[in-house]
Every structure is written in C-alpha cells, then in structure tokens.
Amino acid sequence: MAARSCTIPGNPDIAGVGVRIAIYVQTLLCFFPAFWALFDGKVSQGELDAAENQATTNLVLAFAILISSIVQAQTLGLTNYHASIVLNMSWLNNTNAFIYFLLYIQHKSQAGVRGRVAPTWRAWVQHIRELAVSVVHPGTAKAHPTSAGSDPELGHTDGVASIRNGVERTQLKDIDDIQGNEDYARTGAKLLVKRFVLLLGSLHLSLMASLGLWLWSNIRTFGEGQDTANDCAAKHALLAILGRHVPFASEALRIVSLAIYAIFLVPGVNLLLPIVVFLGFYHLHQVVPIPKVAGSERTPDSYIRRSRFWFWIRRASNTIVQRWAILPPCIGLLFLLAINLVFIIDIELALKQNAGLQSKDESEWGFGQILAMLLLFMPLRDLAETVLARRMKQRQKDLDMGLIGAINSKDRSMVLTWIARGANPKAKLEGDISPMHIACHFDDLDVIRTLLEAGADPNVKDGHRRDTYMVDSDNTNCLRLLNRVEKGSIGLKSDILSVMYWRTDTPV
Template identity: 80%
Template sequence: MAAGSCKIPGNPDIAGVGVRIAIYVQTLLCFFPAFWALFDGKVSQGELDAAENQATTNLVLAFAILISSIVQAQTLGLTNYHASIVLNMSWLNNTNAFIYFLLYIQHKSQPGIRGRVAPTWRAWAQHVRELVVSVVHRGTASSNQTSAGSNAELGQMKGADTTSIRSGTGRTQTEDLQGHDDYARAGAKLLVKRFVLLLGSLHLSLMAGLGLWLWSNIWAFGKGQDTANDCAAKHALLAILGKHVPFASEALRIISLAIYAVFLVPGVNLLLPIIVFLGFYHLHQVVPIPKVAGSEGTPDSYIHRSRFWFGICRASNTIVQRWAILPPCIGLLFLLAINLVFIIDIELALKQNAGLQGGNEAEWGFGQILAMLLLFMPLRDLAETILARRMKQRQKDLDMGLGGAINAKDRSMVQTWIARGANPNANFEGEISAVRMACNHEDWNVTRILLEAGADPNIEDGNRRDPSGRYASAARSYKIDSDNKDCLRLLNQVEKGSLDPVKALVQAANNGYGAAFKVFLGFLGIKLGEKESFLEALSGTGINVNAGNTDGIASPAAAVTKAQEFETVILKLLLAAPGIDVNAPNTDGFTTLSLAARKGHQAIVKLLLAAPSIDVNAADTSGRTPLSFGAEKGHEAVVKLLLAAPGIDVNAPNTRGQTTLSFAAEGGHEAVVELLLAAPGIAVNAPDTNGRTPLRLAAEWGHEAVVKLLLAAPGIDVNVPNTNGWTPLIFAARYGYEAVAKLLLAAPGIDVNLPDPDGRTPLIIAARYGYEAVVKLLLAAPGIDVNAADTSGWTALTWAAFKGKEAIVQDLCAVPEIIVDVAEVKRHLENPPEGMDWMYAASKDKQDKCVRILKEFVGSKGGGDQDGSEGGEPSGGQRDDP
C-alpha cells in the first residue's frame, strides 16, 4: 500500500489544534506558580495548598482524557496513531503531581518547620510509612508510637494545638474516642490532601495500561480501525528527541513496552521520579556552597572589568543568595525540559504525518472548544497566585512596620499599624512574636494594645502556629481568641478592682498567659525577694502545687514547659511554696530536673539543685536520669552542674542498660564526654543490654573526636564486642570510617583479626564493602592475617573479587603473605552460597577483571598455569616479623 493511497481518519478531539494548545498551555502554566512560590526561598502552607488544588484539577482532566480515549478505542474506534498522541499528552498531564511533590519536599525540609523531614530517600520513606500507620491504627496519633513529625503534621491538619496532640490525664473515655476518630479522619485527609502523588500514581498506571495495550500489537489496537492502523504502522513516523522513527520500529516497540511496564504498578511507578528528585537534594548537600562573586580585589580593579563580568557576578550572587532552593529549581527546570521535548516531538510527528491524516483533523468541534474553555481553571489559579503574592507582600510590609513601632516603643504608631491591618500575632526575625517583643521591652502599654487587638497572650513563640506563620485552622484561631479574651478579662477585673492583682497573677500563671503575667509583675512591682503575697495567694486559691498538669503552670515540672521569659520567676516562687514536692513527676514520668536538663535550661537546673530535697538521680519510667538527658542533648553547662551535685550517679543505666556516657558518645558530644570521663568512678566499658559500649557507639556513628577521648581513658577495652559479635574496629571497617579505624589500630591491645560469629575479620568486612582506605590501614597493621577466611571459606581477596573491587584486589596482592589460588577464587565466584550477603555481586565483567589481575599476579610469581588449574604452588610467602 503506497503512502498516498491510505489515510488516517482525522480525530480533532484528540489531535486538534485547540486540544493541543489547551494541554500545552495548561502544562506550562503550572510552572509559573511553582517558580513564584520558590522565589522568596520558602514554600508556605498557602502556596502548597494552591499547588495541591491546581494539581488535583489538572489530574482530574487528565483522567478524563485517558478514560475517554480507552472507551473510544473499545467502542467508536481509536487509531493506534492517535493513541500514541494521547500517551505523549498524558506524560505532560502528569507533570502537576511531580511539581507538587517538589514543593512539598521543599516545604517539609525547611528549617524550623514542625515535623521537619530531611530531604533523603530514607527519611521520606519513613515519613510516608508513619502517615499510613496513623490511618491504619486509629489511635496511633495519641500514643507513644507515632513520631513527633507525623503527630505535628496530623495536628496541623486537624487544627489542634501542639499540646492537644498528646493525650494526657483528665480526659474522659468519650473524649479519647473522639480524639481517635479525629486523628483517623485527619490522617485520611492528609493522605488525600497532602499526597496528590496517589492521584498521579493512578494516572500513571492507567496511562501505562493504555501504552502496553497499544505497543503489544499496533496493528490490532482498538476496534474497527484495521485499515487506519495498517496505514499508520506502514507509513507514519514518530518523533523521539527530535528524530523521526518509524511507527512500526521493533526497537521502539520493545523500549516502549519496557517503559510502560515500569510505570504500571501504582505506588511503585513513583519510585523512579521520586529518587531522581531526591537525588537533586543529595547532590545539593555534598556540593560546597559557592562564595559571593566579586568580593575579592580592589575597587580600582573593578573599573577595568566589563559589563559582562558584572552580569556574571550578579547572576552568581543571586544563585548564592537562593542556594537553599536550588534542588527544587533544578527539578522544575528538569521537568520543564522534558515537557518541552514532548511538545516538540508531538508537533514534529503531526507535521511529518500531515499527508496521512484526514482533512477533518483541523475542524473545530465540541471537544476542541471545551478544551479551550477548560483553560480558564489554570489561568484562574495563576491569577490567584499573583494576587495572593501581592497580598502577602503587603501584609509583610505592614507587619514589618508594626515590629519597628514596637521596638521604638511608639504607642501611637503601634495603634496606627494595627489599624492598617498589621497582624498582632506576626512573627519577626528570630521567630519572636509581637507580644513577646513588647514584653521583652517591658512596655506594658504596647502589650495591652496588642492584647486588645487579638494577640496571643501565650508568649511562647510557635506554640500554636504553623510554619508559614499564620493560623492553620478555625479551631486553632478559636483557642487563641478564647485565651485572649480570658486574659483581657483578668486585666479588666484588676483595673476595676473586682479581682485581687496577686490572685490575677496566679491565674495568669496557671493558664500560661505569659503576656499578662509580665504585665502583672510590672504592675505590682513584684521582686524575686518579695514573694510572700504571691505565696499566700497561691495557697489560698486551692491550687495543688504538686499537680502533674502539663497544661498549667502550678507544678515545678509544668513551669519548665512554659516561656523562658517568666519560667524562672514562677519556679522560684513555687519552690518556696509550702508543701512543694520538687521531685514530683509529670504524667510522662519526667521530673522537673529531667525536663530542665533535657531542654538545657541552665538557670533552672541551678535553682533546682539548690532545693534541699532534690533527688538528682530521680529516674523516669524508662530509667532515664536528668544527667542522661543533659548528656544526650549535649548540654555541657547542665552536665557540669549535675556532675558537681552531691550524690550524683554517673553510671546509672536506663532499662536498656544505656549509661550517661553511652548517650553522650552516641550523640558525638565531645565536650560532655570529656566531662564524664573526668568524673570519679566512671565506667568506660559499661555495655547496654545489646552489648554496646560507649566506644562501640562512637565508632558506629563515626565520631572521631569521641573515639579519641575514649581510647585515652584508663581501662578502656578496645576489643569488646556487642551481642552480635561486632567490635568497634569491625564497625569502623563496615562504614568506612578511616579516621576512626586509624585511631583504633593505634590503640594498645587491639586485635586486628578478631572476627564476628560468621568468621569475618575487619579486613574481610572492609574488602567486602569496598572501603580501600580502611583496607590499606588494616594491611599495614602488625599481625594482620590477610588470608583469614570466614565460615563460608571466603577471604578478603575472594570478597573483593566478588564485589568487583579491582583496586582492593591489587592492594591485597601486594602483601607478601597473600596466598592466591585463582581456581579457588573462580569456584567461589561461580558458586556463591545462598543468602542476602551474596545477592549484590558485581557484574560478570568486573569480576572477570579481578580474576585477570589474579592470573597476572600468579604468572609474575612463577605460579604455573595462570588459571590456577594445574602446575605450581599457590603464590604467596611468609614475612618475618621484626
């Protein structure tokens, strides 16, 4: 059949110019709000919501195109040629889901965000798992099993306060059940709203199903289109990266089937693109931050430089200033390039095959007009983004003006900025709120103005805010509004004389109204030494000063959880209250001292240690002491105070046997470890229930400075293994910690050949995982057994060849004592044992290269036949130790 004698029936609803323009514009428009959201270096919650709405809308339309094409192929008939165009357009439509994911990664990885997720594949896999678990297990969000990250995320979705996420005492059974239902619903909403990827994954699967149907047999595709399909198969050309490829190309068919097979399974089809995007973040972390261009040289030298140079410097400096948003920007540019390639390929294919297509291809029918009308939605989204941006900038200017007026203590200007629309709950540099700024200046008039404008009386910044700085829900706003009115009621009652000022002070403290507390302190002129009236009021209110209520501030433990602006004052007053129990734990079993040590509140720890009845070793339900909390967090000043306390137990273990020194060593807190090692009676080799010593933990995490300190400690055991039989040196070899391995090898009494239960020595493990630098250190160690074999009979040489590590094979061959049996190595490589350890072999080509190195080595030593199968003895020798 000649090309001119066959025609492909026109299908304007699929390939019409109106449909194409609509899809092209819709796809490209979604990039503008994304780049705009990244322009200021942060992706706010509002910008993320806008991206979610846009992605959902576009994906629903994408589903409509795919489903209608599949239905048409089974009923009225859809040609194979038009099906290929639908598939190319479907790739474009799925761009929205990927753009949303890039913005979501940036939003969740921003510093200071509640529930921050590191931009790594492992962290995101854990994040998704926790969100799924929160839905499957209805009560997970109120239990200890859910992490802080997912709890915060669920609380943000539900509109709850941070403290309301934790289920405390005093709740009825009905309230607990209601809370479980709320979190189940919040989790389900989160999976739908925050994971547009689910919709995108289903779209990819549907698209892959159509692709497999088409490319399994392009001649038999669809119903009643055999003639058209035959014409397209014989004469049509498709464009791939700008080059024309025959539609019936077998190579094209195989590649297409492979690609669509990869994207067929829901969920799994997102792994490849997600890994690519997270790869941009990984590269961003390892690449050093560039310096500002043009910072060197003298002013006179700049005069002779061209405008081009200044243009380059300006562009470079712009990149440096926005370095944090480089990964998502690269991801967006990558997606944009792919989309442009698809658009160009579609147009080139249509132009090349214009002679084969029917004359009605350009007719404007219902489908094309509808497609053009649907452009209204992305255009609307773009307009909303621009408008929201302008409003956001205006609000930012108003809030900055308010901050300046508060700093200047200008009461009239504060009132003016609030009247213009400034947010009384705005956060300024350092994440300090407006009311806290006023309290810091002890400007009671400005504080009162802010409260009357609706400011949050709780001056603990970020306590009820989402990361974007705005209130996330009506429930949260209601809580702040309620507290604000309650706080103002106290102020009004004091002014009218209907409430005793000291009793109002107690109520403000009990409710956590930091702003009111500071106003009352200033109003009453209470000094730290004049507390009799406060204590009298405290005892007269009936408040239980030892109550473990984490929402109030009556108990010492609760005082530590409140804003640092007044917590020390409260604590001093409470410690002097009659009947106070300074060791009373809260509902989680934490004592006041433990909370203060964990938070690093040095002043509070000092106050508590001065209390006559303080128990410095009081442990929580898991056996954790205040000293272990301070050491774990690296609070050097707190640890120093606790170590000086009489009766301190420096070796008190928790229920898992971990000591304070273990916590400090695992965290890599060098200064704290040094303090602990100087303490009398410190147990440097104390193992936990898993046999992990401080040295083993420091070695496992690669904390070089801590390892160095521990090795210098008297009585240190450098060879003690954990319950799995792994020594510190094995851990250094396993993870390639060269500096740690060097320190361990220089330690007196080190056993360089001590194996694990599988017979694997540090040298075998280093060779197996390909850490050449560690291998070289081990080979230079006195007494190293280069020929030691594990329980499977595999030596370091065999493992290096199995993993294709040519450099390590050469290093091992350079040791005089090495015994090389090429035939034995080949036998192991060709017949590895069953099990996970042997699942990740190098390619046959790499293994063969290693074997060739061994043959050449045997030949150079005169070892007979180089394949080791006959003649000669295995190469090797014996070195005399000095």
C-alpha cells in the first residue's frame, strides 16, 4: 500500500504501447537483411549500402526520441523513471549502427575487395588510424598508404605511379602535389558522407551517454519540476536487469551505470568497444580448427541412415562447414539479437512491475504514439526495397551465369540470346573474372566480337590491374582484336577480314 501513496505522471509519448511497438519492430527488422546478406557467404557493396540506408533511417528516428526527451527534461519536465526507459530504448536503437559495422568488417575482410583489411587486431588498428588521419588531417593520409594496397576509402589507387617514370614523373611532380593536396583535402569529407551511419551511431551513443550521466549523477534532482515524481520513483520503483528486479535507487546500479555511460561518452572512441568485441569473434574463428564435413569416408553410411535425427545433424553440420567463413558475423548478429531481446524483456518487466505507480493516462493514444506507428512505414519500406533488390540481383546473377555457360560451350547464338535476355557482358564473377576473360581463354574470336558489340570492356583486366600481357602470351589474335576495338575500328570491313586471317594463327 505504501507504493500506491505516490504516483508517477504518465508519459505516453515515451512509454506508450505504440511507441514501444514501433521501436521494437524497427529494431528487430534490421536483423533480417543482415542475416540475409550473410546467407550467400559474403557481403556485397550493394548489401552494405542497403544496410546503411536502413540503419540511417532508424538512427534519425532514434535521435528524434532522444533529443525530444532531453528538451522535455529541461523545459516541461521528464521524470527519472521515464528517462531510464528512454535510455533502454536508445540502446535498442543504436543496434543499427552495430549491425552495419559488423557487416562492414565482414565486407572489408573478404578476398577480392579493394583495400582489403584482414580481420586481425593489428590490421584494423592500422586501418582505423588511417581513417582517423584522413578525417582529421587529410594532408597526411597520402604518406601512410594502407598495407592492403588500393583503398578507395583513403583515396589510394593502384597503378597510377606505375605508368609514370623518368622525365614524365619529374615534369608532373609539382602538378601531382597540387592536385593531390586538393584530393586529400576532400577525403575526410567523403569519408564522413560515405560512412555517415557510423558518424550517426557514434553521436547517438555520445548523446545517450550524456543523458545517462545526467540521470545517474542524481536521480532525485533529474529534470525540471519533477522532484515529487522523482522522489516517488527513487523510493518505490523497481528496474529489471537481466530479468531481475533491482531498486531504482540502488547505489551499485548507479555506480555501474555511470561507468558504462562514461565509456560511451566520447564520439569515435565509443565505437572501440564494439570493434574489440566483433574482432574477438574473428580471432576465436581463426583459433578454432575448421571442422570436417560429416559423412566422410570414415563415417559409415549405415550409421548415418539409422535415424532421421542423425541425418539432420549431419546436414546442419555440413551447412556450418560450408559457410564457416561467415561464422564470426553470424555469431555477432546473434549476440546483438540476444542483447536486444534482454532489453525488450527488461523494459516490459519494469513497466509491468511499476504499473501501480503510474497514472492511467500512460495508455492514452495521442499524437506521439500515432506518429511513431506511422513512422514505422520507413523501415518497412527500406526492408521491402532490400528484398526486391536482392531478387533482381539474383535474377541478374542467373542471367550472367547463363552467359558464362554459353561462352564455355562456344555457342555464339546462345551468347546473343542471353545478352538479349539481359545478361551483362561486363559482369564480374568471383576472382574478378569477366566474360571477356573466358572468351579470350577459349580463343573464340566470334564470341569476343559479339561481347564487344554488346558493350563489353575491351581492356581485359585481372583484378584491378591491366593484364594484356596474359592475353598476348595466350592468344595474340585476341589481343589484336581488342586493340582494334579500343581504337574504334571494329566496324570496318578490313577488321572482319583481319579476323578471318587471324584464324590461321600466322606469326606476328
């Protein structure tokens, strides 16, 4: 009965069921495209951009809730009890930045990515240091090339210095210095725009930490004009921590909260702890030996067939082995998902436990709750765009694989058919291999000509470097045809006759 002697004023715009549902749904929705991106074993640039768009949308909404709460605490008044709910929901909202950063680590650590960064402590410390130098002092970024080679994020490109030597390099040195300084002066701004979600996430963490330090410095004097409600919450309210009820005025809870929010106060630095945790998953992944595929020669088939249970165990084991490379980000996503579920359960347990302290207007549907539900359309739209884009990507991949099959079979009519259906003659396969690579490998001049007429790039490349020497050593005729196309003479009648003569493989 003592607990009912005082009342905490309701605040449906913060603790209302509509606001809570909107935040819970948009937080859990961000995991769906993340797991989907990892399903095929790698994170493409398009999937990373889609995750960035969704995370940016959710973080903008999170900023609105956090800023409005701080303004309300300084003007109209916000109780310490509702401030604690805002902090818990802010942790949920910031999950978007953590998910994006986890996908970013996986993308940068993949083979074949420009500026690849190995998933090791030393490599990422070096990469983060170079990113910081590029943002804070762009002029020095040029003096610290990344060990991974070309990195478009830092403004580094391969092959530029290799085409200049002797007199050319001396004559262009001054021009390069001037142009280089201008380019690197823009590198910092480009990085902030390119990885805007990381900037938003870091600033959101700092703003959340500021509110947390303000609240837990003294929960009784928090805000303006709410001393009575704050005192009521401090005496009678209970918070849920990992499912257990803890008094709001607990001194141990206050000390731990101050320490946690102090860690996340400084922008940029507050991302170091998630980095350490995520890289820890990669470190464990490198230490643990790669398991073998179940059902090998040492496993009798009769043992596997004894029950369906062992069949599904073997199938699940083989799936894990085949996707062993994406195990660290999957563990990271499951770790974040578990933390989010804990926060959601703790928020609901605290609201249920303290229902007797709150006024009845907590459940009223006002402008804030309706607006929160309507804004849920934005992350749903981003999710729908991600699903549609992935379906289109899969269709394009199927068309490109059909084109590769036609090139392998040296069937010019099928090559034309697949191109007419929408296959991309400039497609890049695993290892950065293009259809032109394969056509040159098979010495099929008809297919090469068809690809060139369809718009294929005549500059045959291996990775991110020109590799005409490989074409020259394998097939001089293919190289000649590519050079003619590059000069714009493929449409001439003499070019057709040259192709006929080249089939005889006459020496150059």
